[in-house]
Amino acid sequence: MGAIYNLSGRFAIVTGGAGGLGLGIARALLDAGAGVELWDANAAGLAEAATELGASIRTVDITDRSAVDRATAAAFSAHGRIDILINNAGVLGEVKPIWETSPEDFQRVLQVNLFGAYLVTRAVVGRMRQQASRPSRVTPHPLRGHVVNIASIQGKEGMASAVAYSASKAGLIALTKSVAKETARDGIIVTAITPAAAETAMAREISAERRADILGRIPMARFVEVEEVARMVLWLSSDECSFSTGGIFDLSGGRATY
Numbered sequence: 699m700g701a702i703y704n705l706s707g708r709f710a711i712v713t714g715g716a717g718g719l720g721l722g723i724a725r726a727l728l729d730a731g732a733g734v735e736l737w738d739a740n741a742a743g744l745a746e747a748a749t750e751l752g753a754s755i756r757t758v759d760i761t762d763r764s765a766v767d768r769a770t771a772a773a774f775s776a777h778g779r780i781d782i783l784i785n786n787a788g789v790l791g792e793v794k795p796i797w798e799t800s801p802e803d804f805q806r807v808l809q810v811n812l813f814g815a816y817l818v819t820r821a822v823v824g825r826m827r828q829q830a831s832r833p834s835r836v837t838p839h840p841l842r843g844h845v846v847n848i849a850s851i852q853g854k855e856g857m858a859s860a861v862a863y864s865a866s867k868a869g870l871i872a873l874t875k876s877v878a879k880e881t882a883r884d885g886i887i888v889t890a891i892t893p894a895a896a897e898t899a900m901a902r903e904i905s906a907e908r909r910a911d912i913l914g915r916i917p918m919a920r921f922v923e924v925e926e927v928a929r930m931v932l933w934l935s936s937d938e939c940s941f942s943t944g945g946i947f948d949l950s951g952g953r954a955t956y
């Protein structure tokens with residue numbers, strides 16, 4: 699992918715960076731000149747990603763408050779500042795109607811997708827607010843950072859057999875809008891994207907029948923490419939995105955009509 703945005707001198711954290719979308723987003727940020735630290739609970743996957751991308755890595759379970767606080771402190775002290783946070787780590791959970799689901803699975807999905815994103819945002823934005831704003835190459839309004847949350851079309855529309863996942867992503871959308879209001883005067887732009895399905899490990903967890911059902915809901919009749927997700931995240935992480943805080947950006951091949 700050719701670099702359209704110049705993110706040189708910026709430093710980014712990508713959670714879930716050992717996985718499909720996270721890896722693609724990290725690659726795009728690196729191509730644009732940013733420094734990137736990948737956070738993931740999967741240490742083996744992280745090591746592979748580091749070899750592939752040349753990014754720095756940190757093994758972090760985002761549901762562990764003290765691990766998140768320690769990793770945040772270490773990242774700020776290693777790089778001086780964090781300009782970009784991509785809250786991407788997530789799990790799908792059981793694909794079953796609510797009456798067949800286990801409460802433990804519901805809690806686990808909420809724990810990673812919502813509580814984990816909350817912990818990371820809490821820690822990183824708390825420090826981002828205190829770092830100096832930097833003059834921008836494209837806007838006269840100084841910025842301190844960008845936060846991009848990877849939600850899902852299922853958080854906007856709901857989805858049968860994905861109650862926990864959809865609820866967690868709806869929660870992440872509300873978290874995005876709320877934090878955006880809190881940091882609007884600090885020069886921290888907070889947004890979320892709501893992609894339709896991409897062919898990552900997560901999509902491979904579902905049955906052929908459900909896959910066909912999901913595809914049938916997308917007017918463009920195809921899955922989103924990882925690079926298409928990465929390109930939108932790149933814009934949302936750049937100074938070109940300077941007045942859209944709290945925005946929830948659609949990426950669903952026409953599935954969402956709002």
Ligand SMILES: NC(=O)c1ccc[n+]([C@@H]2O[C@H](COP(=O)([O-])OP(=O)(O)OC[C@H]3O[C@@H](n4cnc5c(N)ncnc54)[C@H](O)[C@@H]3O)[C@@H](O)[C@H]2O)c1
Nearest residue numbers: 714716717718719738739740759760787788895896898900
């Ligand atoms: N693939 C899709 O169809 C799709 C569509 C819309 C949104 N999303 C969202 O995009 C994000 C990335 O999904 P993906 O498809 O690349 O999935 P993936 O399973 O390939 O990657 C997710 C990564 O998150 C990591 N992770 C899970 N729990 C963690 C924890 N507690 N702490 C740290 N890391 C943890 C995993 O180890 C993995 O590397 C997720 O938030 C997902 O909900 C995916």
